[in-house]
Amino acid sequence: MSARSVIIEATAGLLARSPSGDISTRAVCEAAGVQQPVIYRLFGDKDGLLAATVDHVWDQYLGMKRAAEESADPLTDLRAGWDSHSAFALAHPNAYRLLFGSGGVAKAESADEAMRLLRLVLDRLAAEGRLLVAPEIAARVVMAANTGVSLALILHPALYPDASLSSTMRDIVLGSLVSGATPTPGAGESGRIAAITLRTTLPTLPGELFSDREAGLLDEWLGRIQSSSPTD
Incomplete structure (x- = not known):
């Protein structure tokens, strides 16, 4: 394993275990067995290290999305994508906060890739004549709502103790964007x-x-x- 990979793995482990979501480069050096100049040579600064680590963590999630087989119904895929996004966020709260709740990792590419994958599903809905707004607008609305509810669950668990809030928000948002997404009540x-x-x-x-x-x-x-x- 390269020095870069060792450092990223160490940073990811420290980040996952950090109660506050913050870590020091000194702690990373001790965990990875390297000197601080190596970090700055490979990543530029702490933000560069965190961005690379967030991309590493989120690449696991994005890899699953890339490998997922399309169903016959893009709305089913859209719902599943929302749910997997929220589940991964709750499983990796500190990396999620850095990516979507902080400007400190602007170099991370994960958010752009997540948006690109979302657009693929929305384009399928648009091609079927089921999308009520332009795909680029729908993508922003879905991503904003999905990240917003995920951050609420992570940052304010006492205020939002029920994780099913995410599925409630999902149904409300998709019901306003996709024709036929809201079933007739039984x-x-x-x-x-x-x-x-x-x-x-x-x-x-x-x-x-x-x-x-x-x-x-x-x-x-x-x-x-x-x-x-x-x-x-």
């Missing part, structure tokens, strides 16, 4: 929608309509329906 889903609507309007109803106890019970029951799975 009976169970219609019941959830009705419960959400009624629960939201409860505070606006006349106060004398229900006692406090009745209003509390109704809110609890509607909350259970709202939180249920459509197949429950």
Whole structure:
């Protein structure tokens, strides 16, 4: 293994284990068994090292996307791509934060490659007449939404404790961009929608309509329906 590869592997390991998401070049040198001048000779500076490391980590994800076989339905591939993006982000939070939540690794090429692969799927949808906006606009919207929800889950887990927020965001975004992406609600889903609507309007109803106890019970029951799975 070359000195460059050894250093990148060491940096990736330190980055994955760092509670703060920050690492020092001194720690990298100790882990890789090299002197600091070697890092600056190979990578220019710390940002160059981090950019190379982020590209290395994300190349695993991008490699899976490149190798993935296309299904008969590009919308299925688009949904799967969103989910794999979020899953990889949660599995590699520090590298993800550096790539999409920091300007410190502007040299990294991973974001451009991810956008290129996304465009390939969106171009297929456009060719089928199913895309409601231009592919380049759709790509920016999907990437912004996917990275935004992933960063929210990573940076603010107490505020966003449920990882299923990503799939909820996915369905909302794709439903606005792709014709037919939002299925007609079934009976169970219609019941959830009705419960959400009624629960939201409860505070606006006349106060004398229900006692406090009745209003509390109704809110609890509607909350259970709202939180249920459509197949429950």
